Amino acid sequence: MVKIGNIELPDYPLLLAPMEDVSDPPFRRLCKLHGADLMYSEFISSEGLIRDAMKSRKKLDIFDYERPVGIQIFGGDEEAMALSAKIVETVEPDLVDINFGCPVKKVVCKGAGAGVLKDIDLMVRLTKAVVKSTHLPVTVKTRLGWDDDSINIDEVAERLQDVGVQALTIHARTRAQMYKGHSDWTHIERVKNNPRITMPIFGNGDIDSPQKALEYKNRFGLDGIMIGRAAIGYPWIFNEIKHYFETGELLAAPTIKDRVEAARNHLTWSMEWKGERVGIVEMRRHYTNYFKGIHGFKEYRQKLVTQDDGAILFKVFEEIEEAYADYQMT
């Protein structure tokens, strides 16, 4: 068992990564259904929360069936981070996560996200401010360092643990790498093997198959893994990995019927949570992933991403099920 504060997770838990415009309640519901053990909201601006910006507030929505669930915040100002942790507390998530990993310029420029990898003292002050202002467990997600010449995750991990952080997820890239190149998990392994480190350490970066998950589990000996991009349009990844861990065998790929069902649920829940129009429009980015690699699918994809009437979209799903009733996924 892995523990974060009072939260009990199974051995080697599988975490759903926080992803902006992706890890919202409808998507999280699907991932939960398919085996995610701990999930996070997308990152929420501390400044936005304090200003009471509608967009930031909406991201605080969580539902009991998705527990345990964490809310992720970011920002470069101690007071704003402390205040926003208090706001987060009011919706009673299971934990608060701080984002010290976002590489995007507009975030980094404000001394937030991966920006603080250049200033560990600031990172520690921001974390302390959050830990002091909430009774919830505080976790952190970060990267290896700013660039190849300044990898500082060893010091970061020790200092964050010293100020009360209860789990650390490390995306095995530097800020300079953005999402390119390969993620180097040997740095995470070193942190995990540091005898001073007692908090759970989760690895993140490029896990996209059950085989790779098992290989990394055996090779790096961490406390669990976090999965991001591979879950987009493919929430089955969590149970596929679990099944492979348990049996050494691969589950059959989801059928077209399974994919349609997932996309239909995703659309339904998006429309419920976001309102019909926004739900339909924001769902468009997901269809390519749900129906990736399906022969002759272009015509249906075109309909899915252009229709703005929910009833017609549900009819398109039926057409897809009929047209591909005998289709074999490879």
Ligand SMILES: Cc1cc2nc3c(=O)[nH]c(=O)nc-3n(C[C@H](O)[C@H](O)[C@H](O)COP(=O)(O)O)c2cc1C
């Ligand atoms: C579309 C997208 C949005 C992301 N948004 C966030 C975010 O809000 N907070 C965060 O900590 N990381 C964010 N990330 C980074 C992911 O959480 C994760 O660290 C990264 O994708 C590497 O993991 P993967 O290879 O499993 O995708 C985002 C990544 C993607 C692709």
